[in-house]
Amino acid sequence: MPSHDLLIIGGGPAGHVAARDAAARGLSVALAERHLLGGTCLNVGCIPTKVLLGATNAVAELKAQQKRRLCSGEISFDLKALMQRKDRLVAGSRQAVEKELAGLGVTLFTGAASFTGPTSALIRTADGDTPVDFRHAILATGTRPADFPGLTADGCRVLDSDALLSLQTVPQSILILGGGAIGLELGEWLSRLGTAIIMVEAADRLAPFEDPEVSAQLKTALSRDGWKIHLGKKAVSLQTVGDIARCELEDGTVLEADLALTALGRRPNTDGIGLEAARIATDGRGFVQIDDHLRASATVYAVGDVNGRALWAHAAMHQARHAVRSILAASSAPYPFPSMPGCIYGTHEVMRVGASARELAAAGRPVSISRSLLAANPLAQAHGASAGLVKCVWDGEQLAGVTAMGWNVSHLVTLAQALITQQTTRNELDSLIFAHPTLDESLEAALMHAPRERFGEA
Known part of the structure; x- marks a missing residue:
């Protein structure tokens, strides 16, 4: 049975940084990623959305100058070419991560890992099952798009953010459930392509975790851009009906669009990874419970989105570095849980x-x-x-x-x-x-x- 100083479950930003730092300091490291190295951030999150926003930024610049009657014209996009460029950049970055970790001697597994005990796990790959022993483990399995009864992506006219990032045709209109960072950024991108935006947010303001004055300014700016924004409205149903997406609000209002996006937050990837065997507890939402040192158990640290403390890639990487320092006994201090900087991108x-x-x-x-x-x-x-x-x-x-x-x-x-x-x-x-x-x-x-x-x- 292979034995390692450190097993990392999850190859997103936290897993990548933890593996790199630990291997560079001489630890024997294994990393298991069930899908794609880079996790949500690289493959269906931070990076691809910025590629799409960056490629279309000229539209916002042109419109700003047109409003001042300084120029005229239009910009058209080849969505297929844009998606191909996005995919190439993401694939290249993913290959760079794999090459870096392999060069440091990290043992990489493409497969689902689950704990079988406090210091053991089983990794299921296409080539069979591999049992692994470890001294310490870092759990960094991240999150996935959340859904709720009646508000579930169906892959037809109702999509989650993962599916929307593979869009092949520009919709004339889109209904976005959720006025947080994901809904706002994807809405900004599609708005630049000419899509009419309808946004529904259950809270009384957009970006509800931000300063109220900022939220108010954001609503004013987006309304001037033509967005139809419904605040303090709760959706009770969302489904594909023929060739449209149909949403009913709690007050009986019915909204329709060519497509709908569910941007209702994130849910932790903690199912089926043997948390009980490793003596790891979760809260009522499924996020892993941790102590002041980021430990989920005596031998396992939980970092990044999976612990629910700060759902940012930079927070995940910061926590991963602390966990590695603790494992190396380079630091005995608790994690400070700093106030994390955050940004929402777009026009x-x-x-x-x-x-x-x-x-x-x-x-x-x-x-x-x-x-x-x-x-x-x-x-x-x-x-x-x-x-x-x-x-x-x-x-x-x-x-x-x-x-x-x-x-x-x-x-x-x-x-x-x-x-x-x-x-x-x-x-x-x-x-x-x-x-x-x-x-x-x-x-x-x-x-x-x-x-x-x-x-x-x-």
């Missing part, structure tokens, strides 16, 4: 780092906010994309959070994260030089020049 981007004003106020902190509008930024004006804002949240005199909505604001995320991580105060900002003209100057204006207001008084 109207959203960026968030650190704490929100509501979170700080609920903790009894002295909260104030300052903001700047992108309308005052010369680069945003030049690109005809002046809608949006940058908003800073202060805990006394210390910067505690930054959020933004608008053109290219995702590019502000790392600087904002660094300032918050370094516990920057207002007086310490004077040493920074912001190049001109840059979008960064909108962050500078919110940090240094905008008037403060106590939270709740704006």
